[in-house]
Amino acid sequence: MTTVNPTTPDVVPPPSDDTWLTDLRDDGSAGEQALGRLRELLLRATRHQVWRLRDLLPGAGAGELEDLAQQSANDALIAVLRQLGTFEGRSRFTTWAYKFGILHAGVAVRRQAWRHREVPLPDTLNLVDTGPTPDAVSEASQLARAVEASIASELTPHQRRVVLALLVEEVPIDVLADRLGSTRNALYKTLHDARHRLRTALIDSGLLEIRPDRRTP
Amino acid sequence: MTEPTRGLSAEKINSLLADTSPYLSCDDCFARIDEYVERSIADPGHEDPAMKAHLAGCGACAEEAETLRELLSASS
Numbered sequence: 192m193t194t195v196n197p198t199t200p201d202v203v204p205p206p207s208d209d210t211w212l213t214d215l216r217d218d219g220s221a222g223e224q225a226l227g228r229l230r231e232l233l234l235r236a237t238r239h240q241v242w243r244l245r246d247l248l249p250g251a252g253a254g255e256l257e258d259l260a261q262q263s264a265n266d267a268l269i270a271v272l273r274q275l276g277t278f279e280g281r282s283r284f285t286t287w288a289y290k291f292g293i294l295h296a297g298v299a300v301r302r303q304a305w306r307h308r309e310v311p312l313p314d315t316l317n318l319v320d321t322g323p324t325p326d327a328v329s330e331a332s333q334l335a336r337a338v339e340a341s342i343a344s345e346l347t348p349h350q351r352r353v354v355l356a357l358l359v360e361e362v363p364i365d366v367l368a369d370r371l372g373s374t375r376n377a378l379y380k381t382l383h384d385a386r387h388r389l390r391t392a393l394i395d396s397g398l399l400e401i402r403p404d405r406r407t408p
Numbered sequence: 409m410t411e412p413t414r415g416l417s418a419e420k421i422n423s424l425l426a427d428t429s430p431y432l433s434c435d436d437c438f439a440r441i442d443e444y445v446e447r448s449i450a451d452p453g454h455e456d457p458a459m460k461a462h463l464a465g466c467g468a469c470a471e472e473a474e475t476l477r478e479l480l481s482a483s484s
Contacts, residue, residue: 239482240475282442286480290442293475297468316416335416338424358423359416364434364468375434379466383428386465390425399425 208284215275230268232285236292237263244297247304259303263296270295301363310370311360312352316342334398341392350385353378428465432458437469445476449484 206214206228214225237260245256270291278287316339342351356362357378368375393399416424440459447454463470 236475236479239479240472243475243478244471281440282446286442286446286476289476289479290438290472293472293479294438297472297475301468331418331421334421338416338421342424354424358420364466375468379434380431383431383465386424386426386428390427393425 205285208278208280211284212275212278215272226268229271229288230264232288233267233271233292234260234264236289237261237267237296240293240296241300244300247300251303259299260296263299264292266299267291267295298365301366302369305363305366310362310367311356313355313360314348314351316355316359334393337393337396337398338389341389345388345392346385350381350388353381354385357382423465426465428461430458430461432462434462434466434469437462437466438472441469441473441476445473445480449477449480 206225211225211229214221215229216222217225238257241256241260241263245251248256251259267288271288274291278284342354346354353367356367357364364375364378367373368378371378390399394401437459440456444454444456444459447456463473
């Protein structure tokens with residue numbers, strides 16, 4: 192005969208952050224169960240991200256998308272376990288873990304989308320003259336020409352290739368990093384420096400205003 | 409040799425000229441993104457200038473932040 196404790200909640204409360212960390216470091220059954228819970232958590236994140244980015248993979252069926260989510264969850268699980276010692280409790284553990292799932296799924300989808308595509312690496316930006324235009328369009332065209340000229344004159348060849356590939360050809364940053372043997376971090380720094388040069392050139396030529404909140408320290 | 413670009417859209421010009429200062433690397437953004445999104449949900453007025461600048465200038469990180477926001481909103 193079983194008895195029911197009327198104070199027993201119907202829903203098991205989610206593990207606390209401390210419970211997650213303790214259980215994940217346990218070599219016994221508590222550790223195994225925690226690993227299972229963590230993988231489910233990561234799969235929730237990877238499925239969400241793969242589904243969100245599914246338009247990047249127009250030919251992929253549900254099975255292929257699920258495979259990507261499952262593989263990404265496996266990769267994220269390894270990453271989380273490797274980084275477990277860096278968790279500082281600045282967010283909930285589940286939020287911290289989610290970001291690994293999201294990262295791995297996003298990278299996987301973008302890589303898959305570009306697997307058979309040539310990555311364009313133009314070193315010049317050639318705008319087509321669209322002919323006579325109304326004033327507003329003409330102003331925009333003038334700015335576009337100035338941006339084009341600054342890209343040619345102010346950027347290094349490497350900055351030019353990175354900027355044009357990322358921002359004009361819209362190559363995903365992790366795909367470009369793969370193709371160039373670089374890292375997302377390094378490419379973003381190149382992009383940041385290049386943008387600074389472009390902004391400075393256009394501000395100096397009077398075509399771009401300094402943001403009001405940047406005029407004073 | 410690449411095909412001539414038909415014209416830079418306003419969106420692309422804005423992206424080319426984005427002010428991404430103060431600088432924050434993608435690795436640093438990843439290290440802070442969980443805390444940033446949690447705080448932004450709890451307090452829509454939460455300010456982190458470096459994170460804001462990075463997310464405005466890095467499409468991949470911005471997209472990841474949005475996914476995290478959706479996940480947390482769905483599970484709250």
